[in-house]
Structures are given as structure tokens and as C-alpha cells.
Amino acid sequence: KNEVEQSPQNLTAQEGEFITINCSYSVGISALHWLQQHPGGGIVSLFMLSSGKKKHGRLIATINIQEKHSSLHITASHPRDSAVYICAVGGGADGLTFGKGTHLIIQP
């Protein structure tokens, strides 16, 4: 069973700061997902990675398969980025295994 660890659990930063959230997993995977959850519950898929790096707007996700580690970066953070960011691995018949999430607050 894969174990997914995220750090930090909570992060408060000032608008404009560069944000990094880390995710480690214990067993080799076919894909890693970064998800965003706003108050109210809705979850949005930000990235799905199996290798390398992906960028979407101010968000960048990287994965190191050998080290079983991924990072999510937010450049020029904004208060609207405040949300819970969740790392998940797997998918398909075994479903996703989730980290506990990182609660991010960006203060103006």
C-alpha cells in the first residue's frame, strides 16, 4: 500500500511569495496527481505527472521518479490561491491514494 506524505501541513505566506509544497510516496507509481480543494469541497485536478515537469500559468509541478518525490510550486502567489492542495498517487482500479493535504493561506 502506498504511503503519501505531504509537507508542510499548513503554510501562510504573503501575496507575491514563491510557494513550494512537497510530496513523497513510498511505492513506485504510474502517475501522480496534484489537486486543489476550495472551501465547500469541490476538487479540481491541477496536474497529472508521470515524469519531468509541467507548467500551467503560475503553477509548476515536478516529479523525481527515482527519489519518489514531487513538488508543486506557485509563483507570484495571490490570495485566490488560498486552498488545500492535495497530492495523490495511482488511479484506475486501485483508485487514488491521497496525502493529507497542505492548507495554504495567502495574505494580501
Next chain:
Amino acid sequence: KAGVTQTPRYLIKTRGQQVTLSCSPISGHRSVSWYQQTPGQGLQFLFEYFSETQRNKGNFPGRFSGRQFSNSRSEMNVSTLELGDSALYLCASSPLTGPYEQYFGPGTRLTVT
């Protein structure tokens, strides 16, 4: 394309009752997964359906069941509700089974009293 829809959005039930939740995936998506989110346990995998077949089930008792119809819509059922079943139930769809991006619905918030 319309997103994943779930009905109802909110539900209050009494211990011992049963409940059925519905999920309509994005048009063309054939895989539907269900997840339970609670403050204590976080997000946990319930089951995945693909082509009307349950492919796997997470570590949940037999009171939790589901099915998928030929149009890929899925339902999950919880019988003999317990207080601990209070949670946000999320479904997610993807085009096929396997390592594909999953598109989540808004969830059904179930409260058991």
C-alpha cells in the same frame, strides 16, 4: 462539455437508514471512482467502476455498494447508516480506467444523525 454532476448535494439521514447517491460522469467518460472524505481520515478510495463492472473496492464494509449503468452513470448505496458515515462523498470520472486525469464532481455532503 458539462462537468461531473452529483445528486443530491446535501442529505440528512438517520442512523439505520439507507441512502443512494448518484453521479453522472462527463460525456464519453467510462470510468467512475468514488471517494469518501472525512476530517479524521481524509480522502479514501471507495470503489471504481468501468464498463459496468466494479474493478476494485477500498477498505470499506459491505454496507457500501455501488453500480454503474450502461450510460456510465453510477450510484453508490450505503445501508444501515452509522454516525461515522457522515462525510463528503465525491465521484470522479475519467475517459478510461488507469492512470488518467480524474475530473471530480462537487460532492454530496451526507450527515447522519
